[in-house]
Amino acid sequence: MAFTNQFKSLAAVLKHYQIHYKKDDFEIIKTATLNESVRQDIFFTLKEVAYNVSEAAICENLIYPVLKEA
Secondary structure, eight states: OOOOOOOOSHHHHHHHHTEEEETTEEEEOOOOOOOHHHHHHHHHHHHHSOGGGSHHHHIIIIIHHHHHHO
């Protein structure tokens, strides 16, 4: 699955996700709680799975579980 080029600049991403950018740091204003089972699954992935071997592996093992929960 290809990623779209929906965002043409950092400013567009910041505006869309309502993120406030500081020169030395990112600050996310909106927060949410993560289900404990999803949290444990991510901790397991970080410890036991080769999640960082490709962009697809990162998406499937880290990003997708969070998006699914949201």
